[in-house]
């Protein structure tokens with residue numbers, strides 16, 4: 001469960017990226033966050049997984065107050081949140097297997113378990129034959145799926161996807177959206193940030209629209 | 217910290233060293249230079265100390281007689297002296313010998329002595345004591361013993377200059393410790409910055425690890441292992457270079473002088489262990505400091 005109360009976020013003296021944002025997302029919900037470029041979508045997601053701290057206001061995620069969270073607890077919280085970053089954030093000098101395994105290694109699983117889970121997940125996302133590839137050798141769509149694999153391998157309670165179909169053709173877009181729906185049906189809360197109106201046209205899901213940092 | 221992490225940390229540290237060979241090479245090189253200066257300083261200091269100890273071990277003692285001793289009496293005294301460990305007889309100086317050497321010392325003013333009716337200079341026996349073998353109380357022991365003999369007038373030994381010399385060595389020691397400390401800090405500073413370079417070159421990785429839920433400690437430990445390995449390598453390289461320089465130096469000195477007249481020692485084993493341990497600690501502390509700076513951001 002995510003609860004934001006009157007969250008402001010300012011970077012220096014610029015116009016604030018988020019203004020008085022209050023938002024509740026319940027367990028297992030599927031929500032789109034939309035709005036034009038620069039509206040504050042990425043910033044909102046960053047507040048949720050605590051990559052940025054709110055300038056003022058309260059943020060509660062899975063019962064934890066993000067204003068007062070300690071290093072260790074923050075690490076545990078992040079293990080409950082899978083994130084597909086807008087710029088993927090894959091390590092270019094580690095191959096696909098290693099990039100995905102990262103999210104399990106930090107939790108101290110034995111190597112045999114890590115291997116099995118990574119193979120499974122990569123197969124699930126159609127990347128079984130790319131394990132040894134390095135990110136620069138992959139297409140944009142493939143990198144996006146590697147990022148998704150890393151985000152879901154831990155069976156997180158919350159999945160945040162920032163423009164997960166950003167530079168994909170319509171077929172791949174459909175494929176990724178289908179994967180996200182499937183992950184959602186397994187009980188994971190999914191939040192997708194996108195500026196694409198295309199993606200939202202036929203959906204009956206909840207849509208939160210941001211404009212210049214405000215929810216409209 | 218779960219024990220299952222240990223293989224991961226070591227694997228990670230090794231992989232990181234391999235993947236960042238160049239940065240590591242520069243780091244090890246810089247550390248080696250810093251340690252080399254430090255090690256060389258310790259070596260020089262150690263040799264100074266060693267020489268001074270060698271010097272301080274020997275002490276000259278003069279036994280003055282009331283009158284020219286008879287040969288048999290003299291031989292008895294010499295025989296008795298030689299019972300003491302660490303005693304060597306340097307030689308006997310008769311009244312005439314003493315006058316002769318005084319004349320030589322006075323040079324053209326020796327004429328002053330012509331007016332003397334009899335030779336006022338005492339005969340003496342010069343002996344050398346080794347403190348190593350005889351112990352610190354030997355000079356005093358001998359003095360009381362010899363002064364008990366009728367014919368012996370006075371026994372003198374020069375403790376003064378030894379004390380002065382020791383005072384100088386104490387000062388050198390303090391200066392050495394201060395300088396050594398400063399060099400140590402300089403090495404730590406250089407090392408902290410090199411490690412910062414390593415960390416900086418991997419800030420993306422650190423960021424991502426943190427974002428997927430790694431604890432600070434988990435992110436830091438491979439760096440600490442890396443820093444320690446780097447310190448160990450730097451320390452080892454420094455010692456090897458120092459040894460090579462030492463070898464070249466002593467063979468040169470031998471060539472020039474013709475024989476090993478100067479007794480230059482290399483670092484003893486305990487010092488080598490100590491310096492290696494210290495380089496590991498410096499690597500560890502250096503990475504802790506630079507990580508601290510990095511994580512505060």
Ligand SMILES: Nc1ncnc2c1ncn2[C@@H]1O[C@H](COP(=O)(O)OP(=O)(O)OP(=O)(O)O)[C@@H](O)[C@H]1O
Pocket residue numbers: 011014016017035036037038039040041042043044086195
């Ligand atoms: N680290 C930062 N420093 C300064 N300003 C920032 C920072 N991050 C975001 N901003 C500003 O905050 C505003 C919102 O940015 P944000 O990335 O949240 O937009 P967005 O809705 O995700 O846009 P896009 O659709 O292009 O990804 C922008 O004006 C941006 O310039």
Ligand SMILES: [Mg+2]
Pocket residue numbers: 041042043086162
């Ligand atoms: Mg964005």
